Amino acid sequence: MNTPERWCPERCPITGRPFFMWIEHHASAQMVPTYGGPLDSYTIPVRADDGSYECERYDHDAGGWLVDQVEDVGLRVVSDDAINEILSTHDAFADTLGNWSKAYPLSAFPEPDLERARAVLEAAGMTLDSLSASSMRHVTTKLFAEFQPLRGAIEAAFPDQ
Numbered sequence: 001m002n003t004p005e006r007w008c009p010e011r012c013p014i015t016g017r018p019f020f021m022w023i024e025h026h027a028s029a030q031m032v033p034t035y036g037g038p039l040d041s042y043t044i045p046v047r048a049d050d051g052s053y054e055c056e057r058y059d060h061d062a063g064g065w066l067v068d069q070v071e072d073v074g075l076r077v078v079s080d081d082a083i084n085e086i087l088s089t090h091d092a093f094a095d096t097l098g099n100w101s102k103a104y105p106l107s108a109f110p111e112p113d114l115e116r117a118r119a120v121l122e123a124a125g126m127t128l129d130s131l132s133a134s135s136m137r138h139v140t141t142k143l144f145a146e147f148q149p150l151r152g153a154i155e156a157a158f159p160d161q
Contacts, residue, residue, distance in 0.1 A: 034058055082156065085156070
């Protein structure tokens with residue numbers, strides 16, 4: 001009886017690791033292609049319940065499968081729609097920041113003499129630090145609010161992160 005020749009991709013289609021060798025799988029007793037090597041080789045990753053991709057590892061030094069662990073390869077499949085939503089929301093946020101950065105040109109609002117401003121404010125019972133902190137609170141609060149749609153798009157695309 002002729003046994004068909006085994007075939008596998010030259011590189012793992014998920015990780016890009018090169019084919020290393022065929023090894024008998026510990027659970028199925030079937031020969032499976034492994035990738036990587038020479039010290040460790042890995043199965044082609046499969047999608048886990050949480051959407052990540054995991055593979056099994058054969059430790060060539062120990063001469064066996066590491067059956068008590070799987071390796072998360074650090075990849076997820078994200079839909080084009082989710083990526084497009086992130087990109088369009090990112091672009092809107094970037095446009096908002098760009099517009100804000102142009103709202104106060106130096107030609108209309110030259111840099112102040114901070115020592116003079118400090119003296120004027122202190123004479124009125126205020127400090128430059130408190131005025132600066134108040135301005136920064138306003139800006140960062142507004143930035144945080146403007147960022148929320150982008151954050152929402154990212155969280156929708158990566159719910160388990």
